[in-house]
Amino acid sequence: xxxxxxxxxxxxxxxxxxFPYRIQFEPRLQEPPRWFPALVALGAxxxxxxxxxxxxxxxxxxxxxxxxxxxxxxxxNVGVLSDTLVKATPILLTSLACAIAFRMKLWxxxxxxxxxxxxxxxxxxVLTPLLPPETSRWIMLPVMGLTGILAGAIxxxxxxxxxxxxxVNEVISSLMMNYIAVSWVNFFIxxxxxxxxxxxxxxxxxxxxxxxxxxxxxxxPVLRGxxxxxxxxxGIVAAAVLWFILYRSRWGYEIRLIGxxxxxxxxxxxxxxxxxxxxxxxxxxxxxxxGMSEVAGVVHRLQTSPIAAGYGFTGIIVAWLxxxxxxxxxxxxILFGALLLAGREIQPSGIPKMIQGIILVALIASDFxxxxxxxxxxxxxxx
Numbered sequence: 001x002x003x004x005x006x007x008x009x010x011x012x013x014x015x016x017x018x019f020p021y022r023i024q025f026e027p028r029l030q031e032p033p034r035w036f037p038a039l040v041a042l043g044a045x046x047x048x049x050x051x052x053x054x055x056x057x058x059x060x061x062x063x064x065x066x067x068x069x070x071x072x073x074x075x076x077n078v079g080v081l082s083d084t085l086v087k088a089t090p091i092l093l094t095s096l097a098c099a100i101a102f103r104m105k106l107w108x109x110x111x112x113x114x115x116x117x118x119x120x121x122x123x124x125x126v127l128t129p130l131l132p133p134e135t136s137r138w139i140m141l142p143v144m145g146l147t148g149i150l151a152g153a154i155x156x157x158x159x160x161x162x163x164x165x166x167x168v169n170e171v172i173s174s175l176m177m178n179y180i181a182v183s184w185v186n187f188f189i190x191x192x193x194x195x196x197x198x199x200x201x202x203x204x205x206x207x208x209x210x211x212x213x214x215x216x217x218x219x220x221p222v223l224r225g226x227x228x229x230x231x232x233x234x235g236i237v238a239a240a241v242l243w244f245i246l247y248r249s250r251w252g253y254e255i256r257l258i259g260x261x262x263x264x265x266x267x268x269x270x271x272x273x274x275x276x277x278x279x280x281x282x283x284x285x286x287x288x289x290x291g292m293s294e295v296a297g298v299v300h301r302l303q304t305s306p307i308a309a310g311y312g313f314t315g316i317i318v319a320w321l322x323x324x325x326x327x328x329x330x331x332x333x334i335l336f337g338a339l340l341l342a343g344r345e346i347q348p349s350g351i352p353k354m355i356q357g358i359i360l361v362a363l364i365a366s367d368f369x370x371x372x373x374x375x376x377x378x379x380x381x382x383x
Contacts, residue, residue, distance in 0.1 A: 107174075111315050114152040120184070200303040209300055238286060294307060
């Protein structure tokens with residue numbers, strides 16, 4: 001036997017790769033273009049809708065018909081569009097409340113409780129009564145707005161003070177305040193302001209109702225049946241004011257700097273503790289204003305079920321979807337208002353909530369793309 005044949009060969013034939021590429025994630029060293037976060041958020045929504053459609057198909061539903069029904073039930077005509085805007089109004093204000101806190105990396109999860117307390121504060125003006133029922137609407141409504149803002153601001157300031165003074169986790173404290181708010185309002189509904197033992201207060205007088213488009217149907221018949229009320233205008237104005245504060249004022253610069261780099265903010269002499277309390281106070285005030293608009297514009301009485309409807313938690317999703325931009329929040333609020341409105345007719349009724357949850361998960365996951373670049377690298381074949 002020859003020497004060559006007796007020695008094992010060291011040469012190994014490289015088998016060809018089935019997929020000669022690999023995916024690599026690299027941290028972004030520079031800020032992405034301004035349009036990129038919006039594109040990522042839009043892509044996350046599309047992915048969420050696809051996943052929702054797959055789940056609907058798995059359980060025996062028809063995704064196309066379900067989504068088409070949501071569109072028709074929310075935007076099919078002027079009447080349902082008006083109802084969609086009514087649903088979007090409280091979401092808009094609670095989303096703005098979350099946006100200002102999140103911009104400073106303050107995770108205010110208590111917008112729901114602040115919303116409820118805002119409704120309570122506004123209702124107290126009528127039910128105490130702080131003002132008599134015959135008071136002019138243009139006096140009654142501003143006072144209700146101020147008391148709603150004050151009640152929500154106090155409820156937001158409490159976890160803000162605990163965070164600033166004792167470094168208490170604001171996620172836990174603000175979340176727990178939600179349950180206290182519900183129990184507080186339930187006590188007054190069941191024991192103090194109940195109407196005939198029912199789980200609601202008496203109906204507010206007309207002077208405590210926010211004007212609706214339908215109120216002007218005599219002068220403008222085209223407005224007949226339209227339920228959109230003045231709260232929507234209040235929300236849009238609040239969005240414009242918040243945008244100016246965040247991006248055109250010195251205080252807004254401090255908020256953004258603390259959120260992006262608290263060490264640099266402290267080095268420049270910014271009082272972080274004071275800003276924590278102020279931001280949580282303003283956040284609670286915006287949510288409280290949302291509660292006032294709901295009781296004065298829609299419910300017209302203090303009642304737990306329609307008020308504690310999860311608007312504060314939906315506001316978290318909307319603020320995240322809009323990347324904390326107040327003007328984009330207006331559009332995102334209308335989208336989620338449409339989901340809530342269509343949810344009254346879709347069976348099972350939990351489908352809109354499911355879609356909201358999937359959207360939130362997709363948005364959180366999509367933030368990975370804002371922090372990392374995805375590169376596809378070709379693997380060279382070894383000889």
